[in-house]
Amino acid sequence: MAAMPLGGCGDRASTDATVADDAAVAAEPAASAASLAAELGLEAEEVRAILGLGGRLEPLGPEPTNRVATDxxxxxxxxxxxxxxxxxxxxxxxxxxxxxxxxxxxxxxxxxxxxxxxxxxxxxxxxxxxxxxxxxxxxxxxxxxxxxxxxxxxxxxxxxxxxxxxxxxxxxxxxxxxxxxxxxxxxxxxxxxxxxxxxxxxxxxxxxxxxxxxxxxxxxxxxxxxxxxxxxxxxxxxxRRLTGGELPLDRFVRGLREGDRTLTAALDARELAGLRLFVGKAGCIDCHDGPLLSDGEFHAIGAPQVGGGMPSDAGRYLGVDIVKADGFNAASRWSDAPRSERALQTMRLARTPETWGRFRTPSLRQVAATPPYMHAGQLPDLAAVVRFYSTLEGATILDHHQETVLAPLGLDEAEVEALVAFLETLRGEGGDPALLGPPALD
Ligand code: HEC
Ligand code: HEC
Known part of the structure; x- marks a missing residue:
């Protein structure tokens, strides 16, 4: 895994409650948890990385720019x-x-x-x-x-x-x-x-x-x-009320923290091998981190283009212009908090050449349920995604000035299967069924 050029993203913003809480939940596991970790064959570094995934999505905080957000x-x-x-x-x-x-x-x-x-x-x-x-x-x-x-x-x-x-x-x-x-x-x-x-x-x-x-x-x-x-x-x-519910991964993380085997049983041996690759050798966690499995940042990973050729979608480069010019952005007169932190972050955004071709790291919380993948649906299934990261075959630009963001992982077949098996578990139990259609008229 090559070093990632994370600097230069002018819009880093871990404002989310879920992100802010990472530090708290990533604390050292309790003593009983240490023996469970050993039983599962996890190294201390892996345990730390896995606990950093949180174990649940924290409730949403207030959203001052929308006064009816919780109404x-x-x-x-x-x-x-x-x-x-x-x-x-x-x-x-x-x-x-x-x-x-x-x-x-x-x-x-x-x-x-x-x-x-x-x-x-x-x-x-x-x-x-x-x-x-x-x-x-x-x-x-x-x-x-x-x-x-x-x-x-x-x-x-x-x-x-x-x-x-x-x-x-x-x-x-x-x-x-x-x-x-x-x-x-x-x-x-x-x-x-x-x-x-x-x-x-x-x-x-x-x-x-x-x-x-x-x-x-x-x-x-x-x-x-x-x-x-x-x-x-x-x-x-x-x-805001649409949540995908709990993941087997959430239960696993909590079980690891609390030393609870019934919870860590949420992932079987192969899925756990995949999780270990995810937080370890495969380096996925460098970008897909925290309870959302996203750093909320923009990266160019060089996902292959449909039909080959060079990419034409400028991604974040134009996204910055659009959000700054948006007459309804957080700093606009229609915002209920035009001087909020959210608004200030928008005003501070700057478009720089490095942002060309970058896309937001997607959350992976529902990824098993949402094929095809990538910003233009270029990859049909999770196996194709893992094979891409493994070989970088068909990769287009790898960030600005051809700087290396990703190196081919060179996973063997068993590793590909384990990582795919882990990704296949990323599908929530579903939220409130009453939200899945138009509400009845009373
Ligand atoms: C450098 C940051 C970075 C790393 C490291 C990384 N990803 Fe990604 N991932 C992204 C970005 C950015 C996208 C969206 C790219 C696009 O659409 O062009 C993405 C897309 C995906 C998608 C598609 C999701 C969807 O909804 O379409 C999956 C699945 C995925 N990554 C899994 C992984 C796995 C597994 C690994 C480790 C082998 C990994 N990623 C490593 C940043 C990263
Ligand atoms: C024609 C299909 C289509 C329709 C209709 C549509 N969307 Fe989307 N939606 C998309 C696509 C495609 C994207 C990604 C857009 C992009 O990146 O430029 C998206 C993105 C989003 C996102 C961003 C999710 C995230 O993770 O950032 C939200 C929220 C959303 N849509 C809500 C809505 C709402 C609300 C409506 C109705 C007012 C709507 N969409 C109508 C296709 C659609």
Missing amino acids: ATAAVLGQRLFFDTRLSGDGSVSCATCHEPGRAFTDGLAIAEGLGTGTRNTPTILDAAHQRWFTWDGRADSLWSQALQPMERPHEMGSTRTGIVRAVLGDPELRREYEAVFGSAPDAAWLENLPERARPVPQAPDDPEAVAWSGLSEGDRLQVDEAFANIGKAMAAYQ
């Missing part, structure tokens, strides 16, 4: 909106079209398909609220601002903010819930006068949707944006 009514409204195809341009796509509850909130496709075909693979939403930056390139700095992006993107849901505000506030049931959470909304006459399709389109000022947007008064635009932001905040309140 139960907001979550019900958000749940309804998540499954509502009226929020798309032609009434055929909802968030759940790509984030299907039965597939761990992914779609099983290499590249997402909404009104058109995108360029990236759909990640799970389970436990995503624990992330610091959202999407593969971190183009959103909060869960609520992230939700606004697919709704207006032409190849995803292809709607516009005026269309969405009309759909939500024009529906009596949704309006009732919206007002219960956010207070009184603009009246029906105002809604009727809004253009059906209007949004700012910076690159194409002649676009009819951009023309319609400029035709609105400043006051109307602010009212539309406020309602649009609130819709994102309700969706975030729902998504």
Whole structure:
């Protein structure tokens, strides 16, 4: 494992409660635990690394930029909106079209398909609220601002903010819930006068949707944006409740800490051999660390391109620009805490050439349930992923200036199988079944 150029990521931010708690849970194991570790054949260094994985995802902390993040009514409204195809341009796509509850909130496709075909693979939403930056390139700095992006993107849901505000506030049931959470909304006459399709389109000022947007008064635009932001905040309140539940790995880590054999039995001998490779020789833990199995950072690992060739996706390089320019970011007027630490981190971000082609280390908590893999779904299954790390065959750029991030691991067949067996255990027991579809109307 070559040294990793972790410096130069200007956006390192272990703000998450789960990350902050690592130090506490990684303390030395109790004496009874030492004998269990010895029985399992684990070296002291391995024990330390494994305990660093936490043993559970800590409850989410407050999210000051979204004042309704923990509001139960907001979550019900958000749940309804998540499954509502009226929020798309032609009434055929909802968030759940790509984030299907039965597939761990992914779609099983290499590249997402909404009104058109995108360029990236759909990640799970389970436990995503624990992330610091959202999407593969971190183009959103909060869960609520992230939700606004697919709704207006032409190849995803292809709607516009005026269309969405009309759909939500024009529906009596949704309006009732919206007002219960956010207070009184603009009246029906105002809604009727809004253009059906209007949004700012910076690159194409002649676009009819951009023309319609400029035709609105400043006051109307602010009212539309406020309602649009609130819709994102309700969706975030729902998504924060989507957890994948406990992993066998969580039980194993707690068992190792507490010296409890019934808990360490959660992994069999081959899976444990895979975990040892993960934290040891294979060096996976250098990036896939902590309870989320992600450092929340951006790296270029040179994942192969579909059909070969050089990569064209700039990843974090453009992600930084997008999040800084986002009118709904944590520092914007629509944030409920525009001077919070979250906001300051966004303002401090700088785009540097090194960030070209980097993607966020994905969480591996649900990885067994979410094929295919990598930002463009390039690798069909976990065996292909492990073989890639083992040989680096087909690798494209390995970080900027060809600096080596990864070296081929040269795993033998038994090691490949053990590592795959361990990765196959990474699938939660599932969260609350009541969150897997639209809520019943009362
Ligand atoms: C057309 C398919 C599609 C639709 C519709 C869609 N998404 Fe996504 N979602 C994606 C893809 C693809 C990504 C990764 C985007 C990227 O990296 O550029 C993503 C990323 C995300 C993430 C980031 C997860 C993380 O770990 O950072 C969240 C949260 C999310 N979507 C929520 C939503 C919500 C809420 C909606 C509805 C408003 C929605 N999505 C609609 C495909 C879709
Ligand atoms: C240098 C940091 C780093 C190391 C070390 C690393 N990974 Fe990754 N991993 C990443 C990044 C970044 C991605 C996303 C890359 C992309 O999409 O282009 C990723 C993607 C993955 C994925 C795909 C997940 C998904 O949802 O698509 C799996 C599985 C995975 N890694 C497992 C491993 C294993 C197993 C090891 C050890 C053999 C390992 N990783 C080592 C950073 C790392």
